[in-house]
Amino acid sequence: MTTTAPETAERDVQDAGHVDVLIVGAGVSGIGAAHHLQDAFPERTFVILEAQDDRGGTWWTHRYPGVRSDSDLFTYGYRFKPWRGPSIAAGEEILAYLDEVIDEHGLAPHIRYRHRVAAASWSTEDHRWTVDVTREDTGQRLRFTADFLWMCQGYYNHEKPYRPRWEGMDRFQGLIVHPQRWPEDLDHSGKRVVVIGSGATAATLIPALAEKAAHVTMLQRSPSYWFAPPVTHELATTLRQLDIPEEWTHEIMRRQYVSQFNWLARTSLEAPDEVHAYLMDAIRPLLPEGIDVEKHFTPRYRPWQQRIAIVPEGDLFAALREGRASIVTDTIDEFTEKGIRVASGEEIEADIVVTATGFNLSAFGDVAFTVDGEPVDFTERVTWRGIMISGVPNMAYTFGYFRHSWTLRVDLVCDLVSRLLAHMGDLGATTVVPHLRPEDADMSIRPWSDPENFNAGYVMRSQHLLFKQGDREPWTHMLEHEEEQEILPKADLDDGSLVYK
CATH class of the missing domain: 3.50.50.60 (FAD/NAD(P)-binding domain)
Structure with a gap:
């Protein structure tokens, strides 16, 4: 009997185990998510997958002379971890701060470096995600399963920076x-x-x-x-x-x-x-x-x-x-x-x-998503409060602010995701998925970013790659922090926009 290539390939994939929550990204967003998850649900298992060699995201990959924050560290730092240095800090100081968070909360054993996520597949029948990963150092192929997927990979395409071509x-x-x-x-x-x-x-x-x-x-x-x-x-x-x-x-x-x-x-x-x-x-x-x-x-x-x-x-x-x-x-x-x-x-x-011409945005790390075997085209989906995506079950993402400190929103998102997971537990639900309600049938679909609100070049270049937003709550995002610090803590999880099973 001859073994076909797909069967051989499947045998080459190693089972990496199951966790309650799988976090993608060990930068500011992923480390913050891990802390909040551990704090709210100490009994739940989780793993953080990071494609780079070390923690920090952009603070690890950006090593040009003078690299520093362009936000104050009192708001760029986490709500739960006092910043003790100057208001504006160098990249090395920020990495040291993240190291303290990792050490103080015992996160290091949960992080898997050089693990690049290639694909994520949701099965309604199994109520779980299957996530295919490649080891950057060995080429080994791994497969994780998880009840909930939390995308914290940021928005940079680290591999392909934006550089225009000029004559000559x-x-x-x-x-x-x-x-x-x-x-x-x-x-x-x-x-x-x-x-x-x-x-x-x-x-x-x-x-x-x-x-x-x-x-x-x-x-x-x-x-x-x-x-x-x-x-x-x-x-x-x-x-x-x-x-x-x-x-x-x-x-x-x-x-x-x-x-x-x-x-x-x-x-x-x-x-x-x-x-x-x-x-x-x-x-x-x-x-x-x-x-x-x-x-x-x-x-x-x-x-x-x-x-x-x-x-x-x-x-x-x-x-x-x-x-x-x-x-x-x-x-x-x-x-x-x-x-x-x-x-x-x-x-x-x-x-x-x-x-120094900017960078390219990356939608969810360019991971290939499928739901029950059907590829997910994010350009045809809308956001739920800038935290979940319509029609994609048990998946949250962390996206910070462009103009305020990124981390101000990280804390707010983590609070809401923690509240959502607790609510699912109270309901005995294993699945939650955002769906447009009947009253949203006439909703106007708008681009990911309104140019009248935010029109930076890297955003305008990438509009065609990204998901959309609506004209009403909860299908909007990119609000100001002054609005969201009031809206997100009070967000109604039973307004019909989230379907629990």
């Missing part, structure tokens, strides 16, 4: 690098560097590169909004001088920053000209004398339609004032042998070009 790139004699693929042995000392981009990554890279480079040029197509806070907030300094317990300091500072960003979000919508004037007036004294503020620092969009780039202590502006860096606002015509020629005809000579 092949003839450039220097080096072209992307921040997501930063060479560990790259020495930029004494080199002329051009950084393409004007977002958070460029804001971080340029001051760090300017310390050793001969010169750094920021080449931007259009300006961004900037804010130059102190590395450590004055209030945090005062509280620590008064020997206030760290738990109190953490909570007070969280409330301070949340209040500040809630005002910014609300006022940007209600009085955008006021916020524009506030942001411009704040940076104007920090800029080099005589610089064209209208050309280089006045965005084409209203405040809060994209993330505001953080420059702690105005370090980017200091590099500009001191002549170690400069700024060119123009479009790229072509790469030359010596550098980049822009539309004005100017040639910017460079030894190194850094394409």
